[in-house]
Amino acid sequence: MNLRVSAFLDRMASLLSEGHLEAFAQLHRYPAVYEAQGTMRIYLRPEDLIRTVGEWRRNQWARGVRTITARVAAQDLGRSGRIRVWAEWTHHLADGTTTDGGTDLLYLSRCPGGCLAIEMIDFLSQSAPAETPEQPDAEALPAAG
Incomplete structure (x- = not known):
């Protein structure tokens, strides 16, 4: 499963990098x-997510990011068709340097x-990618704590 998960993260990173x-x-x-x-944001439609992620990508590219890569830091064994994956992201900048893009916990099915x-x-x-006040694309709910 780890190879499949790694390939999935590579695809995510490639799609984000290429727009x-x-x-x-x-x-x-x-x-x-x-x-x-x-804060939890719920995206009901792909169009809403596209707007939000598009704005996030524009901001990242304005800061010099040119490519995003990911690696699997950890994953659980999964059950009931679901798996949790901890992904570490790296942002590659136009000047050849890299920055930490953060760690995310992905819930995959x-x-x-x-x-x-x-x-x-x-x-x-x-x-996370977030809506600007002009683009309320998703319902924001306080996260359960």
Whole structure:
């Protein structure tokens, strides 16, 4: 399973790096949940997630990010068709340096045919993509504590 999970993270990183946000959104099951800093955002439709992630990507690229890579830091054994994966992200900048892109806990489920899909992402060490006040794309709920 680890090779499949690594390939899935590589695909996520590649789609984000290349700006293929529609394909990135299709990696999710809806409603998709993003949680960070005590706030949970629920995306009911791919279009909502695309807007939010697109804004996050524009901000990252304005700061010099040009490529994103990921690696599996840990994963559980999974059960009932679900698996938790701790992913560490690296941002590669235009000047050739790298920065820590944070660690996320991804809740993945197995699709028919063996593919993986994102049900939830918990942003553990960096802020999540967030809506600007002009684009309230998702319902924000306080995270259960």
